[in-house]
Amino acid sequence: MSQIAAGGGPSPGAPATVAVGGRVRDISWWRTPTARRYLFGYTLLAPAVLYVALLVGIPFVFSLYLAVSDASVGVPVARFVGLENFKAALENSAFWTAVRNTVVFTLGAGIMKGLLGTALAFLLIQPFKGRRVVRALVVIPFTLPIAVSVLGWKWMFDSQFSVINWALSRLNLIGAYGSPEWPVWLGQPALALFSVMFVNVWRGFPFSAIVLMAGMTSIPPEIIDAGKVDGATFLQRFRKIIVPMIAPILFIGSAFDTVFTLSDLSIVYLLTNGGPDGATEILPTLAYNTGIKAGALGRGAAISLSLFPLLLPLMILLLRTLRRRQY
Amino acid sequence: MLDPRFSSERPHVSRRGFLRLTGAGVAGGALVTMLDARKAPAQLKGTSLRILMWSHFVPAYDTWLDDFAKRWGEKTGVKVRMDHIPHLELPARYAAEFAAGAGHDLIYFVGQILTGQYYRNLVDLSDLAEGLAKKYGAWMPASKSAGQVGGAWYGVPDFFISIPVLWRKDLLESVGVNNPDTWDDLRKAARLLKPKGHPTGMQFSHCNDANHNWRSLLYCFGGKETDPSGQNLTLDSKETREALRFAKALYDEGMTPEVFSWDDASDNRYLASGVACWVHDAISAFRTTQDTNPKVFEQTYVLPEAKGPVARLNMGEPNVWAIWKFSKNVPAAKEFIQTIADHQKEAMEASRGYNMPFLKNQYTKPMPGLGGDAKLSALQEQDKITVFFGYPGPMTPAAQEVLTTFIVPDMFTRVARGADIEETMKWGMGETRRIYTKHKAG
Numbered sequence: 001m002s003q004i005a006a007g008g009g010p011s012p013g014a015p016a017t018v019a020v021g022g023r024v025r026d027i028s029w030w031r032t033p034t035a036r037r038y039l040f041g042y043t044l045l046a047p048a049v050l051y052v053a054l055l056v057g058i059p060f061v062f063s064l065y066l067a068v069s070d071a072s073v074g075v076p077v078a079r080f081v082g083l084e085n086f087k088a089a090l091e092n093s094a095f096w097t098a099v100r101n102t103v104v105f106t107l108g109a110g111i112m113k114g115l116l117g118t119a120l121a122f123l124l125i126q127p128f129k130g131r132r133v134v135r136a137l138v139v140i141p142f143t144l145p146i147a148v149s150v151l152g153w154k155w156m157f158d159s160q161f162s163v164i165n166w167a168l169s170r171l172n173l174i175g176a177y178g179s180p181e182w183p184v185w186l187g188q189p190a191l192a193l194f195s196v197m198f199v200n201v202w203r204g205f206p207f208s209a210i211v212l213m214a215g216m217t218s219i220p221p222e223i224i225d226a227g228k229v230d231g232a233t234f235l236q237r238f239r240k241i242i243v244p245m246i247a248p249i250l251f252i253g254s255a256f257d258t259v260f261t262l263s264d265l266s267i268v269y270l271l272t273n274g275g276p277d278g279a280t281e282i283l284p285t286l287a288y289n290t291g292i293k294a295g296a297l298g299r300g301a302a303i304s305l306s307l308f309p310l311l312l313p314l315m316i317l318l319l320r321t322l323r324r325r326q327y
Numbered sequence: 328m329l330d331p332r333f334s335s336e337r338p339h340v341s342r343r344g345f346l347r348l349t350g351a352g353v354a355g356g357a358l359v360t361m362l363d364a365r366k367a368p369a370q371l372k373g374t375s376l377r378i379l380m381w382s383h384f385v386p387a388y389d390t391w392l393d394d395f396a397k398r399w400g401e402k403t404g405v406k407v408r409m410d411h412i413p414h415l416e417l418p419a420r421y422a423a424e425f426a427a428g429a430g431h432d433l434i435y436f437v438g439q440i441l442t443g444q445y446y447r448n449l450v451d452l453s454d455l456a457e458g459l460a461k462k463y464g465a466w467m468p469a470s471k472s473a474g475q476v477g478g479a480w481y482g483v484p485d486f487f488i489s490i491p492v493l494w495r496k497d498l499l500e501s502v503g504v505n506n507p508d509t510w511d512d513l514r515k516a517a518r519l520l521k522p523k524g525h526p527t528g529m530q531f532s533h534c535n536d537a538n539h540n541w542r543s544l545l546y547c548f549g550g551k552e553t554d555p556s557g558q559n560l561t562l563d564s565k566e567t568r569e570a571l572r573f574a575k576a577l578y579d580e581g582m583t584p585e586v587f588s589w590d591d592a593s594d595n596r597y598l599a600s601g602v603a604c605w606v607h608d609a610i611s612a613f614r615t616t617q618d619t620n621p622k623v624f625e626q627t628y629v630l631p632e633a634k635g636p637v638a639r640l641n642m643g644e645p646n647v648w649a650i651w652k653f654s655k656n657v658p659a660a661k662e663f664i665q666t667i668a669d670h671q672k673e674a675m676e677a678s679r680g681y682n683m684p685f686l687k688n689q690y691t692k693p694m695p696g697l698g699g700d701a702k703l704s705a706l707q708e709q710d711k712i713t714v715f716f717g718y719p720g721p722m723t724p725a726a727q728e729v730l731t732t733f734i735v736p737d738m739f740t741r742v743a744r745g746a747d748i749e750e751t752m753k754w755g756m757g758e759t760r761r762i763y764t765k766h767k768a769g
Contacts, residue, residue, distance in 0.1 A: 072724070073422045074445035088765060093754065094732065159585030160596060178524060178583060187532070187588030275533030275733065276587040277740040293418045294728035295444040299765070 066301035073295035085302035095303060097278045098286040102307075105197055105268075105282055106261045112201040113257060117208025124209060125216050142206045150270040153199045157185035157271070186272050189279035196268050196280050200261060211253035215246030251322045255315060262307055283307055368658060372404030376659040379424075379431035381414040381646075384488075384611045384681065391677035399666055405659050414438060421445065424651065432654040433663060436482060436647040438535055439731065440473050440715070443724045446481040450650040455661055456480035459668050464687030467710040472721040473645040473685075482647035483664050486674070486682035489643050489709045490539045492630040493598055493613050494605035495623070498525050510547060510573065510633045513605055517581020520604040527581045527605050528597050530589040530736070531743055535644065537589075537736035538716065540607045542642040545570045545735065546718055547635025552729070552759075557720025560763055563756045566637065571742045571751065578743040587740065599623065609644075610681055610703065629702050632712050643683065643713040645722075683709055725766035734758045 029035055065071075067085055069078035089095045124135055141149060156163050165182060168174045175181030185195045219242060227237045243250070265284035268274060274281035274289070283303060291300015378396065383389045393409055400407035412420060414437040421441060424430030425448060436442065442449070456474060460466050466474075466484065474482040494507055494516070502519035504512050517527040529544075530537035542552075549566030553559060578586070581604075585593075595612040597603040601623045606612060616624045632641035650660045667674065668686075672695045675682050680696025680703055690710055697703045717726030729735065738755040742748055 072444060073418075073425060073441070074443075074447055088761070091761060093758070154590075157588070158596075159588045159593065160600065160602070182585075184585045184588045187584055187586070192588070272588075273533035273733075275537075275737075275740075276531055277737045277744070288419075289731050290728070292422050293439060293731040295418075295422075295441060295724055296728060296765070297422075 063301045063305060066297050067305050069298050071297040071301075073292070073297055078298065081298065085298045086306070088299055089302050089306060094278055094281060094286060095283075095306075098274075098281045098283045098303075099306070101193060101278075101280060102262065102282045102284075103310075104193065105200070105264075106258060109197045109200045109204065109261050110254070110257060112197070113205045113208045114254075116201065116205040117212055120205065120209035121212035121216060124213055139206045139210065141203045142210075144203075146203070146266045147270065149203060150199060150267055153195075153202075154186075154271055157195055159184050159187060187276055189276065192272055192276065192280045196271050199267050199271065200264060203267070204257060204261070208253060208257065211249055212246065215249035216242065219245050248322055251318050255318045258314065259311065262311065368662065371656075371659045371662060374404075374656050374659055375406040375408070376400075376433065376656050376663060377431040378407065378409045378660075378663070379417070379420060379434045380409050380411050381417060381435060381437045382411045383678065384609070385614065385678050388674070388678040388681065391674070395667065395670065395673075396663075399663065403659070403662065405656075407663075428653050430651065430653075432650065432656045433660040434649050434651065435485070436473075436645075436649060438488075438644045438646075439727060440482070440645055440647055440722045441727065442474060442482040442647060442649065443476055443722060443727065445649070446476040446479075448652050449481040450652055450654065450657055450661075451479050451481060452483050452648075452650065452661070452664070453480040455664060456483050459483070459665075459686060463668075463671075463689055467685050467687065467713065469643070469645075469713055469715050470685045472715050472717065473647050475721075482649045483668070484685040485646045485648055485664075485667070486671075486678075486684055487643040487645045487713060487715075488609050488681065489631070489683050489706060489713065490536070490543065490607060490609050490641060491706060491709075492605055492607050492633055493610075493616075494628055494630060495525070495603070495626050496628050497626040498604045507605070507630060508634055510544065510577075510635050513633050514573070514577050514581060516604055517577065521581050521583075525602060525604040526583050527577075527603060528583070528586045528589065528594055529577075529607050530591075530594065531578070531587045531740040532589050532736070533733045534589065534591045536591045536594065536608065537739075538730055538733065539642045539644065541574065541736050541739045542716060542718070543607065543632060543640065544574060544635065546640040546642065546714060547633065547638055548573065549635070549637030551719055552717050552726065552735075553720035555719045557717055557723045557726065558763075558767075560756070560759055562759060563752060568748055568752065569636070571739060571748050574739045575742045575748075587744075598627065610679075610706075613703070614679055614681075627702070629705055631705050631709055639712050640714050640718070641709065641712050642718070643709075643715060645685075645715055646682075680706070683713070685710075723766070725763045728762045728766070729759050732758070732762070734762075 030039070066078070068080060068082060070081045070084075071078035120138060124131065124138070128134075155161065160177065162185065164185070165174065165177070169176055169182070174183060183191060186192050223241060223245075224237060227241050232240065263284055264282075265288055268280050268282050268285050269288065272280045274285045283306060287300045287304035290303060291297050294300075380389075380392070383392070389411060396407045396409050399405070410431065417435070417437060418439055418441065420430075421434065424434070425445065452474075456466070457480070469487075470484045473484045473487075474480045492507070492513065494513075498520055499505070499507060499516045502516060504516040504519075507513055507516060513527070520526065529540040545567060548570035550564060550570050551561045551566075554561050594603070594606040594608045595615045598606045598608070598612050599616040599619045601620060610629070613624075613627060613629065616627055632639050648664045650657055654660055671682075671684050671686075671689050675684065675697075676695040678696065680694070680700070683706070684690065684694075687710070690707060692698050692707050693704070694707050697706050715722055716730050717723060720726065734755055738751050741751045741754070
């Protein structure tokens, strides 16, 4: 005789009773095959959970602690100050400039990377001679150390020795050096913001292209061919077949890109450090200059955490959409 | 130069040793002589010392310093490791080391002087600093701002970088400005030379030089960031407004918009390329021009600072030694500071006159790297006109935050771009007041 739980199996945590050779024997739940399966699954998951907890969770909790304290770089014991640091950030005009620039920077660069990445992905999935070499070359911007590539751009945007300007000037598209038509890439507010976005796009769009290519290559060619036979145009095929089919990859790629762009400190820090007069100030540079260079860790943390309310709903929305599409 | 009287133990230089040392000095330079002449405490032998150092703008100085540290290590029996990192990365490194409670034994503040932030965790070096003052005359007045908190020395000033005016004699003379001495002279020269393709330039951007240059002008016009206590803001004044008005005119008449994009090296290139009629920069620009464009260099002269309506004050960039309380080798770190202070002349020579000393007697003429150079010899009295950020107050954490958030150069930038002076003053005061209020509350 055996006692079986109503659900058809032993309830978790409760001992199972089974008849073996006419004798009744109790088996702990954790020794059942189901429990072993759970255990195996969680064991496989554990490194990832540990990794996220150690490298994301703890720093995040620590930054929350800093943001509600008056911590500074040289004071080991901080006092709880509630939301004072957030209030201070909201009262800071540079903060609002940084919020505006961050949104423009993220959206502008994201759209450009999406467009360029899509175009590049379509080009690179076409069969042509030397495709492998070209594929390897286009990912170079993404693989170069960021400091090296940004310093290269800094030279190309130099007010006096800009190779871009010299080339444009030789082609008579702009005036000569010293003339009002000579663009000062990192000195004119709109151009400066455009320039830092441009470098972010240059560096990031190969990543977008790779993500899209990975998605596109997973689409069975018969489906595309069927669309062609049915008379679908390129745009219709793209909108009605390709995008829906690679949507999960697109969502994940967009989520990654948004996070990377929102938190991109290096490009702005190395090119303009937020100048001139805050024209390229973004939240990461403001947080760094306030929290690390000026030593006001609490206020720096509050500024950097102000990204969180922007990101959280976006990420929830993306992940929910992704889950709906999966089922 | 080493003074054996300051040595903690009797110098033991025998006659033979003396002859050997003098011979070595002739053959191999003064470094070995100096190092041999100071005897380090015996207990240092077998220990190690990690030093956090920036990458100097004059690479030859880093070569000298590394060699100096190596020889000092050989002499004292201390295993020395010198880590050079870019100066802009230093604040993050201090914060990381402080948070970890571990790191380098001896650290170095460059430009951004964080003595005020970290003093609770730094070793009190008053004995060392006061000993140096006794040995080499007094510290120059601005030194206290860099090294002291509450009357105690938590940092020992090493050297400061001076930011003089570097001007083209041929160009300025061509428009009748023969010996520029005042900001008005410089403005006149720029106004007359810009149409001829030789404008001037000072950074209206977020870089160190912008912080230095516009503060120098502000101080020369009588503008003050705080009162001498460093607690009360005094930036809102007619002198500051005059400085802003002057900067606007200087930009309109004598500069091009490229100054809004400049970094710390742009003015070096501007001078070396032969375009600039004058720049306001460290003598690294002078040296760069010397190395890259001898013709322009021939015509490049140095003015320690232009005189303003109120004063002639130059904002320098201080460099300061400090020791963490968690340092594993405080005695060796202190000994290293002492020894390098004793070798200030060689350090100055190695830096080609770039490293300006803080101690009075080290201004005895001729100074190394400066005294023998007709153009640079004017810098031998730079101690009399040098002040640091926060002037006339000390470099407090609040002053540091005003510096790192570029409020002062942004005020000048706004006005140069056409913003109303009163509106700009209101904005600048609002930002600085907010920072000072936060620090007072903390």
